[in-house]
Amino acid sequence: MTGGTTLVHQGVFAVLDDVGDIRGTSGRSPDGLFVRDARHLSMWRLRVDDADLEVLSPGLLIPEGARGRPPGYAVFREQAVGSGVLAERLRLVNHTSEPRTARVRYHAAADFADQFELRADDREYAKPGAHRSCEPTPTGVRFDYHRGSWHAATVLHTDPAPHGVTVVADGASLDWTPRVPAHGSAELTLTVALLPPHGPVADQPAHPAAVVAPRTVSAGIAADTGAFLEAARRPGALTGRPELARACEQGLADLADLRVPAAGPDGEPALVPGAGVPWFLTLFGRDSLLAAYFALPYQPAPAADTLRALAATQGEGHDAARLEEPGKIVHEVRHGELSHFGQVPYARYYGTVDATPLFLVLLHAYTEQTGDTALAERLEAHARAAAGWLFASGGLDEHGYLVYSPDPAGLANQCWKDSADAICFADGTPAAGPIAVCEAQGYAYDALRRTAHLAERVWGDRAYARDLDEAAASLRHRFLADFPSPDQDGFPALALDGDRQRADVLASNAGHLLWSGILDAREGAAVGRRLLEPDFFSGWGVRTLAAGQHPYHPLSYHRGSVWPHDNALIALGLARYGLREEHDRLTSGLVRAAARHGYRLPELLAGYGRDEHPEPAGYPHSCSPQAWSTTAPLALLTAASDPQWAA
The missing domain is CATH 1.50.10.10 (Glycosyltransferase)
Incomplete structure (x- = not known):
């Protein structure tokens, strides 16, 4: 793989672009969040104030078009995978002397594509009876996939809860409007829980408090890797x-x-x-x-x-x-x-x-x-x-x-x-x-x-x-x-x-x-x-x-x-x-x-x-x-x- 970032730990992996987004591509270079041969996130795009973001350095972003003038925000983005989750922490830092109200939007989708579909070079596989659904929850959104007895789910928890969730044809948009103090910051934590068939029970209701900070996931990975290396x-x-x-x-x-x-x-x-x-x-x-x-x-x-x-x-x-x-x-x-x-x-x-x-x-x-x-x-x-x-x-x-x-x-x-x-x-x-x-x-x-x-x-x-x-x-x-x-x-x-x-x-x-x-x-x-x-x-x-x-x-x-x-x-x-x-x-x-x-x-x-x-x-x-x-x-x-x- 070239460009972007690959995160992997014990069976879960994410292929992200340089910004940390999943753009929903297909074919021989897939991006997405995967476990047990299935893509549990096919879209994961962040926009701030209706603008895409560009990279200053890994994990440090600014709104596109802000170069040449001081941007109102710096956006710090941390991500980690492990223990069946993608965990993300977003921190908006206001570098101006006035408080600001930001508009933060994530667009998420889960197509549950099998890896063999993504490798198939335009071959299509019939999936009779397959059904995908997307439902808002008190703390985010849940995606489900059914085909007969086959059932997988992706559950997004956030803290704080989104101010609005809009289900659209290709997924869901989640919106926040945090108040960011002058020379201050505002934070948002998101956890994408992966519930594959034959793993955690996909029908189990998601607990609204199941939000994990990426540093917690990273600390668990570091401890596991450290024990292996020790x-x-x-x-x-x-x-x-x-x-x-x-x-x-x-x-x-x-x-x-x-x-x-x-x-x-x-x-x-x-x-x-x-x-x-x-x-x-x-x-x-x-x-x-x-x-x-x-x-x-x-x-x-x-x-x-x-x-x-x-x-x-x-x-x-x-x-x-x-x-x-x-x-x-x-x-x-x-x-x-x-x-x-x-x-x-x-x-x-x-x-x-x-x-x-x-x-x-x-x-x-x-x-x-x-x-x-x-x-x-x-x-x-x-x-x-x-x-x-x-x-x-x-x-x-x-x-x-x-x-x-x-x-x-x-x-x-x-x-x-x-x-x-x-x-x-x-x-x-x-x-x-x-x-x-x-x-x-x-x-x-x-x-x-x-x-x-x-x-x-x-x-x-x-x-x-x-x-x-x-x-x-x-x-x-x-x-x-x-x-x-x-x-x-x-x-x-x-x-x-x-x-x-x-x-x-x-x-x-x-x-x-x-x-x-x-x-x-x-x-x-x-x-x-x-x-x-x-x-x-x-x-x-x-x-x-x-x-x-x-x-x-x-x-x-x-x-x-x-x-x-x-x-x-x-x-x-x-x-x-x-x-x-x-x-x-x-x-x-x-x-x-x-x-x-x-x-x-x-x-x-x-x-x-x-x-x-x-x-x-x-x-x-x-x-x-x-x-x-x-x-x-x-x-x-x-x-x-x-x-x-x-x-």
Whole structure:
């Protein structure tokens, strides 16, 4: 997201413009106030004396047109989200020697749009029987949305109560006429309470005294984040590089805010990394697992909660519509209206080939990092089911590799590069399934080895451990024979297609093989050095595809851009194979990019090189904050301070 302000904390987020307004836009860059995949405020506009406001500095506004002459008012606006609310405090300061009566108006609306509607690129979803209503209350206004048994509400409380509320076609206008003393001030506090389905009971009457100051909300957020950081191992003490330390600290703080409520196998509460704002603030198998993995050496709680939440949503039966299979780890969990009514398949969608092995990788890494075997003991049945899926449904038994087939109703590609054109040959031709992407084979190899270790050391099952170790060795032997591309000097193919043809485009996925350790020392060193050559390395990071190839485009989502999490895994792999010079170059580029983005790495960057453009170019519609990007600097620090941690 570019411009404006994004506020986020534990499942609630607001995308506001620079003034603090919500203007009611739609499409690929939505603004609004969201919880559980629904927009609970689609309009939130402030006017003072019938004028829009302009920014002097963040939170300090004046009426438009006042520049060039002293304005009668300065308007101080504080906003915070958290605990199911947007809280706002407005303070009008009269800088003149005469008392004034101000006219303050808020225009509010709640369209309750599902996030999939806002992402739909002009696609419309039928909503038979849907009904919205707006009713004044003694302290503000209430918006309700009904569709059958589906009921959500947004309730606005104010202190003092508005002098007038006018319901109009697109929402409601609330008016105040405060008397502002000479050289004095007047204040107004507003609280927008979000009542989603399956959250607080939407039919519960709103209490008229339920007004919360933004500083109270901010104090609660600060206390929550402070407790999260206090329990963490502080990364700044582990590096002499101030910019890397700042990016790591920012990553931990962002991770605290991006946690969303979930539940474990017995319904116990959990807080898991939501993938990112604005589109993906929910439990994601792959994204949540890797964000938790990057943070694990510094704050293990997200890893434990993510493992529990994913165990609770693990596949139990066969459901072709959402690609559920026994033992499979979920790709995406959604809570919105369209998911509830089956209009999109994502209430629980299992279209991922890599979340299941990554679940096993994280379970072992958590056990090793913390010394806590209780979680591995508790999740033994889930881990065995996940390992069983690798063989029975994932493809290891039938195909010899972990494979996926394109889902006509969902994702064509079910790896981390999941756009439709991402998995291709050097001439740009898309691969056809069943597709075996290279990095998933590395994940599977690592998962089998790690689970064998748990089986022997924690579960006391040496026979099972031996079977898993033998399967890992067999997978590695096949991989080293089938994936290196003779036409690319042995560089691993991006994938094997359904005919076992190598998708021979030069892609960053090969760097993940260093992290998983499936390559031998010579091949690993060759891959690592190749990834730092100029066609791959932009100066900021390794491109998803090497420049100069037919499919390369610096503004393609997966065919030329630079992804921080992709680079973080590569950095861990470079350190594992002892490629210190390459690791340091990669880390320096990413840290420079982070410093130019306020020490928060976005979801991805454009692929332009530093020789083409002197600053790291943003990518349109990139999520920020985004969990596995903001935590990527933590992985860079781990690679520098403990090169063998991932091994």
